Amino acid sequence: MNVNLFDFELPAERIALRPASPRDSARMLVVERAGMHDAAVRDLAALLRAGDCLVFNDTRVIPAQLEGLRGSAKIGATLHKREGPRRWRAFIRNARKLRDGETVEFGGGVIAIASARGEDGSFALDFAGDEPVELLLERCGRMPLPPYIASKRSTDARDAEDYQTMFASEPGAVAAPTAALHFTPDLISALESAGIGHATLTLHVGAGTFLPVKAEDTDAHRMHAEWGRIDSATAERLNAVRASGGRVIAVGTTSLRLIESACDEDGTIQPFEGDTAIFITPGYRFRGVDGLITNFHLPRSTLFMLVSALMGLEAMQAAYAHAIAAGYRFYSYGDASLLLPSRS
Structure with a gap:
């Protein structure tokens, strides 16, 4: 596909330089096949269903x-x-x-x-x-803030905490799995009380996540490999969630990419340990996830291509146009979206 299809204009003032405080007060755009509506991250317990399971990346950012x-x-x-x-x-x-x-x-x-x-x-x-x-x-x-933040201000002591998720336990990432930055212990407790579980996997995010797509066609772009692991207990649990009618909701594109890398053709998630360079663009058939919580991504980026594959390019173009007009904050420290495609 032509990379220009994934381009859009983003006003510089929409780029967040600090996270929301408290973290779960961030805004969240809910996008479904039937349409979209505005919400907040702290509303998640009311937006998901009992039996669903959120999947977090427990990688920890190193001073890279x-x-x-x-x-x-x-x-x-x-x-x-x-x-x-x-x-x-x-x-x-x-x-x-x-x-x-x-x-x-x-x-x-x-x-x-x-x-x-x-x-x-x-x-x-x-x-x-x-x-x-x-x-x-x-x-x-020092903490490796993304270039679109680091070009506007210096890294400081706040970033050492702000740029780690509450799940960060496995050192090795050079970029945070930023969708999980929105979560707090109080929010996790509210989700558990609503019957919504969570699990963790590990994908050490590499600096290649910041690299622009320079090719004119997606077929010519080469992804950098990243190391990840899903243990057997987690794979079994996620398979059981789907077998019982629940949904597996990836928190972050890193969690989604690893789950999809570990999936069989029939949608069974297998234990996984090794490198993945999976590149998801429109036309990809999702096998292991039923939804995604993610931030708003850069124009022409592999991550905007991924969300367009999940929801459809026109739907995501409309969602991003709404987010820009409505004042949503973009990128690593920005607001979130909840993407729920219909499940066949």
Whole structure:
């Protein structure tokens, strides 16, 4: 499909620079096949049904943005994907100043050797020493806010908490599964009281999520792989939810993509552990999810393509036009949408 089909104009003032407070006070646009209406995230217990199950991503964002020196040259690194106990693949700023085998000093005694430059300009960084890399990153890294926020303000102490979900427990992401940022313990309690359950899986979101689609046609776009895991108990539980008539509602596109990666052709969710580079565009047949809670995404992005595949391109174009006109806040710290396609 032509990527221009997924373009739209977004006023800069619609980009949220801070999350709603409290988190569950964020607005939420409910989109169904029959139409759409405005609500709030805290209304979820009344909008879903007893027996439904929300699926959250429990990945935890690491301080994945680093600033260092190769000699006198300034080098910026955004970690993308773990490749070994001490090796991370990273996108490099000022990559022309870096060659295979050269050492980058990131401060605080943290050094890494660059190697294996990829076609996308990324490098593998092998961190020296015996300390766990997680400790090194705490010493020299900072929270990797999306570029559309970082270009407008500096990362600060608030982001260390604001950019983690209440489910964050498995370190490894370089971007938050932002739909889950809206959830609070009080909201989870209200959902449980209404008979709506929740489960967790893990997908370590990579920096590739911020990359624009540069191809003119979706067939020419290559997704970056991300590592994920669904254990057998979670797979069994989600299958049981659907077998009993409940709906599996993914919270975030990351949860949705992993569930769909783990599905058989007949819609059975299997245990999964490994990389996924699934790219969902209109025409895709969804097998494992019955709905999605997600934020509002960038024009021409793979995520806007995904929601258009779920609900239909015209429906999402209309939903986004309404959201812009009604003053909804967009992107990572913005408002939410609840997408409920009819289930066959």
